[in-house]
Amino acid sequence: MRTFLSTLLLIFISFSASAQLYKSHNWVEDQEFYELTAAEQEESSIAIMEKYLIQYYQPVLKKSFRLFETKHSIIRINTDKGIKNHNRVYIPMRNVKQVIDIKARVTQSNGEVNYLDKNNIKELENVKNAGGYKIFAIEGVTTNSQLEIIYTLENNTINLGSVVVQKDYPVKEAIVIIRKPRVLKYRVKGYNGFPSMQTEKVAGKKEALTATINNIDGMTDEKSASPTANRMKVSYQVAMGIPSDAVMWARLEANIKTNYIDIRPRRHHALINDYKTFVETKSKDNSAEIINNICEYITTTYNVVRTPSKELFQLKHIFAQKQATERGIIRLYTCLLNSESIDYEFVLTSDRFKHKFDATFFSQSNLQTPLLFFKDENKYVEPEDINARLNFPPTETIGNQGLFISANGRRFSRIETPNVEDNVIQRDYSISVDPENLVTMVNCNQINTGYRATSARGAYKYLKTKDINQFKSFTAANGIEDAEFLTFNVENERLSLAANNTPIRFDYSYEAESLIDEVNEDIMLNFGKVVGTQNELYQESERVNPIELNSLITYKYTFSIPIPEGYEAKGLDDIVIHKTVDIKNEIACQFISNYTISNNVITINAIESYDRLTMPLDYYDTYKDVVNAAYDFSKKSILFKKI
Template identity: 25%
Template sequence: MKNLFIAIIALVFSPILSAQEDYSPYHEKIEFEKEPKNENLTESDTSSYGIHLIDRTVVDMYYDQERKGGLMEYRTYHKKIKLTTNRSIKQNNKVYFNLNNAVDLVEAKARVIKSDNSIINLNPDDIKEAENFEEYGRFKYFAFEGIELGADIEYIYTIKRNPDYNGNRFLLQGEAERNNVEFILIAPSNLYFDFVSLNGFPEVIRDTNDTTVNFYSAQVDKMSRLESEDYSSYTTSRQGVMYKLDYNGASGSKNLVSYTQAAQNIHVNMHYNVSSADLKSLSSLSKKLKISKMDTEDKLRHMEKFIKSNLNSVDQSGEDLESISKILENKNCNNSGLMKVYVNWIENEGIEYELCLGTERDEFPFEKDFEIYNCLGDYFFYFPEIDKYMVPDYWGYRLGYLPPSYTENYALFMKEVTLGDFTTYMSRVKWVKPSSKDITYTNLDMNVDLGDSFDKTEVSFVKTAAGHEAAIFQASYESLSQEQLKNLEPVFLAFFNDEEKVITQSFENTNPLDVFQKPFVINATLDYPNLVQKAGPKYLVSVGKIIGPQSELYQEKKRELDIELDYNHGYLRDIDVQIPEGYRITNLKDLVFDKSVEIDGEKKMIFTSNYKLEGNTLKISVNEYYDALHLPKSRYDEFKSVINAAADFNKVVLVFEKG
């Protein structure tokens, strides 16, 4: 998809591509200081990742005569970092060069400036390959030698690559303090760019005195560090900048990057080279699956199950991987071919649909006003007739709801329209609401049998999970081996240590067709050997642990980021404890919790627990839910009280005495 956008945008200004007179690559002007002095700074915070003394990013676009005047880009990074702690040494002992989408590594040099001002220069021959580094693709790296506390490391590297003029983002703030932060974008004099600064980064300014190129820059003398915090959106809170090409002064073309144009391009792509034979093969498949008489929802569920159970998507190119007939024959496709199967099969069945493109909000919130193609990364479908969504390439999800990160976010919705003889997608940006707490829940109905005199520690329960907390299990259950199912027992059964023994277990609603239709149900009886401890004449029962491990927040530093949850969800737990004859519980009040967060007068986050005695049965009820995804950092203490109430309940130990 991205390549299609690039090709079409290239057509907009390719007729005017020409040589730049006296073009001089900017990276050739970036040099190490000839007689550097080690910066004698101190940093007492042992969590520091060091201090960036120089942090410069340069994007230099130019017309490349070796590529027939095509637009290319040099991207240069210049960093100088003070190593203040052992952690900063570990973090910076290697410098990785990201070569994904790179044509060439043009230059790379690095050095160590020790505390006594002696210098260790790294040899370019020391650059090593790091194929598929942590599954992120192609990288090269320098490994520093001779680094020590107090040393400065400095490096400059430049890569040549295809330009990201249809939209890009640089995040320039991180966990280390940064000084002399500079962002520069240089473009030929006929190409004008738009910018958006993020989270307090200064406005990017064009230097109007330079008429040979369009020179844009922004600088920060000192940028504070930003550390990740639990229950936050760290990536989207960092300072940085977005940009895109907006105007070609030579051709007069404006608004070169738009969602309207993207939608039209995508429609062409979805129907490119789709033949009558392809549509016939889809009709034959429908007949084989006997879906013609099903209602729309059942039809879609069976179509989705077939595709996700039978087609293998690979990251390769090739005609057979994009031909619908060949895909159905060989069961192999690439992402483009996969989408063509979905779209054309849905159309062939006469189902009304909207094809959507969005982003994961915790990584790149959708930009509804600043239209860039970075926001068009994740496909999904919306079906108006049944008001449900489908994610085509997310194997763990099925028709119904979207992965949480796609929601609480905008997305581009594209609907097919015909105007005369012309058929295309008409697009609009819409808000995608998150699912409510009633959709995603995990409920427990438990019975604790302690025997006649604490000689048993059996817990029988029914665990009912639905929504996002059940989808992956239901989608994958039938494909798992017995060994894999065994390994998942701690997740399924809420173990609180490694010593539980499964006495009986059974599972219900384990078909992919049950996802978002029926809850995933587990019936089990476990022996918890460490549930009871004897302390003299008393017995101590760790009843809180049987609900499973709980998160807890004990952050001592001032909260810096707003609170964000992945999805709305809830938990109901009913626990019956059978009290052995002749015993009583002396600390029942420890079971009582009542913490909540109100928004506009309504309780949106709560943890409450209480109890009652019915004969020899102690009945404990626990209600916990989160029905809001965001809170300002000013309300962190309230949020923390709810989270920690669950963790504190988890620590409750009931004391049994004779009486």
């Protein structure tokens, strides 16, 4: 998702900076081929140096400032994985006014050097809605080679920024330099171990802020974690005057009110009349229904354009063209909400997997996700979602703080995490075995609530007219390739039912031969396979990140399995599993399964739940045991032995 602040009007006044550091920065012509220790050679790649030069520069006799960014990297490539990670270079072009220079070379251990052919530099437009990129590859990137890259960009002059110094690979030395005229003030804040920056006066009424960090471990991309948010980085503010955080938040509040909240519907008659015609026959008995009517009108009538457009920010053009920018679509919502006198708060927060919202330091990283909050319903609308309805907040925002702005003021508040009971998958199975034809019949009643209901509704809406078989397989028989569906019914599929967390229901039946293995005269029923493909956690290296989950969730499974006539069941004790993680005498997560036999019918009950959004690193091993217990359960079988 795009950073919301980057599309707002500038909150600070434009400013401007003095002698160009980047012009004096270059590589050494006869660069040494760095020696590595035995441990460093075990890494797929390792940065000898990563240097970041950020310079605010003021040309002579000019009032405005210019902003230059130089990046200089020297990286040793040790393995094929290292080659794959570094042989193609992407340089983001968002906010770039011009490219000053790009140069790169590869040095071999024998001294041979290959230089970048600048004719090979290509341009990609709007990659994954993140803006354009310069992309290039250079020849000679092999194992035991050394890659060096320097590029300088002139960026649009902004006064907020961040530098992430921790990479996926180790960095022996990282250097961050912010150079500016002394007339410009600054604030910096480091995260995740970034050290204090030192200030040094420089000739010409300039000063440089510098930090050098040695031996930064590579960040491991681990499951059930937020490695991007946990990377070492520094955020900075540079301006003619640095207001307090309270003043900066107040300016943002004023901007949001002016551009979004204070929209007067009576100025947009055509839009309001079109909306009223759309909802004329729809129920409007309460505010939740009205909010969902607005959502349905917008998501079915307008398209979101993922590229900047001043025109498609204006409501009259949005209405005429039936499309809007990401910012423009929010204005549609607030205009229609105002027309219906619905109270709401405009929320700005961050993706917690990328950055933890920090109310004590105003930065772009805080402002990645806009939401609309409705206090009376205690629910949210995500305006940029193509299936937006009144619902729980997006999973990437829960547990994070946010800035809540209304017509009456602003507040900081945590975005509540839905309870574990609100996000459930429950499946009641009846599984019968046909020993003669070696086929299994599976019947299931399934309900999804919470986030799992929302994702199922969205998938059903999309796939029911494109490939309903794909939806059936994914929902009911994931991992069972030979499943032949006999019935499949869906109830409560309407997107608006999320407002009250009404479960979506699935009733289905299918036959499958792959659930049975013949063992001489005996039969092995692979009953655990029907729950679908499960995650398995393994850790080849020491765990780095604490545990952070996508959401709280409960899975409930019940199996009713008649024992075929002429057979007896064996190996049932292996079904009994009891794995829990307790933190401060409360269950943090669990997997528990057991069985009973009555009237020749085996009944198996299993519950898997994750009751805490985050857990300290110390609990990883026991958390892993719970996850792997669920995986093991999906492999469980019952042996029906011929009597």
